[in-house]
Amino acid sequence: MPLPKCNLYPPFNIVRLSHVEYAVTDLAASKAFYADTLGLQVTHEDGDVVTLRAMEERNHHCIVLKRGADPVANVLGFKVFSEDDLDRAKAFFEGKGLPGEWVERPWQGRTLRTRDPQGIPLEFYAAMERLPTIHQQYRLYRGVKPLRIDHFNCYSTSVDASVAFYNEIGFRVTEYTEDEETKKLWAAWMHRKGGVHDMAFTNGRGPRLHHVAFWVPTPLNIIDLLDLMSTTGYLANIERGPGRHGISNAFFLYVRDPDGHRIEIYCSDYLTVDPDHEPIKWDLKDPQRQTLWGAPAPRSWFEEGSLFAGVAVEEPQLKAQPIVAP
Structure with missing residues (x-):
């Protein structure tokens, strides 16, 4: 479509x-x-x-x-x-x-x-x-040093339908994955604030929340977080990464909170404020789509997510399958 x-x-x-x-x-x-x-x-x-x-x-x-x-x-x-x-x-x-x-x-x-x-x-x-500014109170910085919330990603039973609706309320597509066989969208990244996305949609059982992302200063902050989590009882909470996405070019890490809610730590994407910005298309079977370095995501990343309170979950209309890590 x-x-x-x-x-x-x-x-x-x-x-x-x-x-x-x-x-x-x-x-x-x-x-x-x-x-x-x-x-x-x-x-x-x-x-x-x-x-x-x-x-x-x-x-x-x-x-x-x-x-x-x-x-x-x-x-x-x-x-x-x-x-x-x-x-x-x-x-x-x-x-x-x-x-x-x-x-x-x-x-x-x-x-x-x-x-x-x-x-x-x-x-x-x-x-x-509104609260007082603290971004220069460096004594407060700890952990991964999160600067701001960056985006949501949600499972959708029809990414085409989700894109059509959010496009109507002013979200703009920056990148998307299309299933070559059906020509349907498997995933899409849409923004309001001028980054790669405020809202993204991934084909799957939905609606569910896939993850919430926080922006950090540099990839080195992600390395610091990995060292911290691996030595303070959170080793099992590290799900995927670190790596660099093909889509968005962002350096990333996915972790799970104590209840299993997925959090992405994210930096290094690009500016999309031009009104004539052209969306980038990716093939679902391109291994560099998920990770520029070629490593596929684990099955949990495609199947698990947070339920929305009181919202029933349905099966996706599109049955296409991305590359999954063994």
């Missing part, structure tokens, strides 16, 4: 991805992993919730850890440009037969709760509590 024509004038203006909320079964263990090992900064803590931000971020949080019975992803958050954009977003989603509900969220202004056609729970806001 051909890519849809880029929509430069969407019905409302999304600035970027903002935050994820996870339900975690052991709040103390999760806090230790995200704060002490990865190096995110705690901005709030009580008996049921821990919020954290990365070093460059001024918003109150980019990740919310909420005590829960099951390890699921509760919602993916996005920041819009203005309060008027929230009203336009509500009208848009309701016009598509999707829910549009105003909800109260701590540290956020007016917040719209909805979902996409696949069932991924989404929320949009224009204003979140």
Whole structure:
């Protein structure tokens, strides 16, 4: 299926991805992993919730850890440009037969709760509590030294359908994988903020959250994290990498938190702000698509992911299979 024509004038203006909320079964263990090992900064803590931000971020949080019975992803958050954009977003989603509900969220202004056609729970806001800058307080840096949240990647039962919908609300495709036999999309990377992606979709049982990524200064920070995790009880939590993606050119590492939620540590992709940026196409069977150096990903990377709370999972329409590590 051909890519849809880029929509430069969407019905409302999304600035970027903002935050994820996870339900975690052991709040103390999760806090230790995200704060002490990865190096995110705690901005709030009580008996049921821990919020954290990365070093460059001024918003109150980019990740919310909420005590829960099951390890699921509760919602993916996005920041819009203005309060008027929230009203336009509500009208848009309701016009598509999707829910549009105003909800109260701590540290956020007016917040719209909805979902996409696949069932991924989404929320949009224009204003979140702002915190003092800390990116030059180098005494606070630890772990992998995360600078900012970078992107979400979700399993989709129809990547073509997901791309069509997110294209309509202004996300632009930067790179994509096409199955040569069916000409259907197997994966796609879409952005709002001018990097390779704010949102990506991977063919698979869905909707599920594949991973959340954090941007770090250099590949050496990833090496430091590997040394730290391998000597502090987290060796089994290292899933894939380090390596360099063919898609996005990013240097990467995939790790799992104590509940199995997948986190990517990510740096070195490229700028995509030009409105006439041309998407890069990859063949599903190209071994350099996954890793520029040719090493395939493990089976867990293609099959495992975080459930969204209360959302049923269905089988993908496309049955094509990428190269999988033995």
